[in-house]
Amino acid sequence: MGLWLVDADVLARSRFVLSPLIETVAALGVLSDERPEPWQRPWLAAHHPGYRRRLAGDEVARAWVDSVLRTRWMPEFVGMPPRPGESAFEQELARLRATPPDVARADVALSCRGAAPPELDRDDLPDRIADLLEWVWEHTVRNDWPRRARIFEADIVGRIHRQGRHGWASAIEGLIPDLRWLGDGRLRINTADRPARDLAGAELVLIPSSARRGWVAWDLPGRYAVVYPASGLLVEPGPGTAVPAALGRLLGATRAELLVRLDPPGSTSQLAALTGLGIGTVGDHLKVLLDARLVDRRRSGASVLYYRTRVADQLLAEQQN
Incomplete structure (x- = not known):
């Protein structure tokens, strides 16, 4: 093993750590997935037509998607972690572009188990893949990056x-x-x-x-x-977010829903996006839950994230028994 x-x-x-480039590579995988999850469909509906047009004019990109992305081994020069000090997409992409062509070809050959398509056997491969990822970033990820x-x-x-x-x-x-x-x-x-x-x-x-x-x-x-x-990205509410009726009667439907949704922890703006409520409304309800010691909060970067306390976890567990 x-x-x-x-x-x-x-x-x-x-x-x-967070990596804008890694997330862009992941987004490319979602765009090329032949069997997307149901919760991915709204995002795909917005971006898939443009993505298909981008592929239609680029044989290298099509070969990459049809071969490398169908394997279970991500080529090292594309999937490697950011280095210390690399926090911006442009920094990570510049390092990818600087990959020696023979290293990129060897990574692709390993990923494809020696059966890499001829369209990928080229000296400008790092630049061509960087161009594809730059397009995915600019058109599908960049504006959504703060939320992600x-x-x-x-x-x-x-x-x-x-x-x-x-x-x-x-x-x-x-x-x-x-x-x-x-x-x-x-x-x-x-x-x-x-x-x-x-x-x-x-x-x-x-x-x-x-x-x-x-x-x-x-x-x-x-x-x-x-x-x-990660938990929660692009995910629509599913069975796991069902609010126990008794909990709704105890806390009120909105507070009970917020409590259920805090797995994983979330910010006020994230909870507002998930519920459709105003940020101020969410903040008021979280204040009540905070005062009742059913939630706590901690700072993560520029965000304040709320999470359930042990008492809240026990309360929810009792409702599910």
């Missing part, structure tokens, strides 16, 4: 909160399908038959995204990453 050997120092340095970043931050706060309660293994539970903490410093990242990698001295970062499956990545020798599907 694929194992990362992670000692206590690596765990102590591990952290969550807030939801990513909410996901991070939720996982840190869970880590504080239940330990590091709980925080990474379910990040990607095959990832498991096996104990004794062993992190299983997949079931592939590959030699274990010793991460001693390296940094491990965890990157939330809208990717359907997520992936692992590295920037050797000192940086490893797990890109994972």
Whole structure:
């Protein structure tokens, strides 16, 4: 199996980061998904026609989507984590463009298991893929990035909160399908038959995204990453957001709905977007829940994120029994 050997120092340095480029790569995956999830359809309806026109005029982009994006292995030069100081999309994209052509071709060959299409065997491959990702960013992600970043931050706060309660293994539970903490410093990242990698001295970062499956990545020798599907991005309310009738009678329908939706934690503006209520209305209801000690709050970057207290979790659990 694929194992990362992670000692206590690596765990102590591990952290969550955001990456506009990684999210753009994930968005490209959603745009090219032949079987999108039902909750993705409104976003796709707005952006898919333009995306199809973009592909129609670019044989390199079509070959990339039809071959590389259909594999289970993200090419390293595209999927690697941001480096320290890289917080803007343009910074990350410039590094991708600077990839040596032979490195890009080797990454693609590995991803396609030696069967890469001839359209991708070219010296300007890094630039052509960067051009495609730049289009996806400008036309489908950039204007929505502040909202996505807030939801990513909410996901991070939720996982840190869970880590504080239940330990590091709980925080990474379910990040990607095959990832498991096996104990004794062993992190299983997949079931592939590959030699274990010793991460001693390296940094491990965890990157939330809208990717359907997520992936692992590295920037050797000192940086490893797990890109994972964040909770709540583009998701419409589903069965998990159903409000117990008795809770609605106790708290009022709106406050009960807000309490149910705070999994993962969220900001006032995020909750307003999800419920259709005004920000001021959401803030008033959260103040009541805060005073009742059913929610608490903490700052994450520029946002204030609300999360359920242990009392609220117990109250909801009782309603579901």
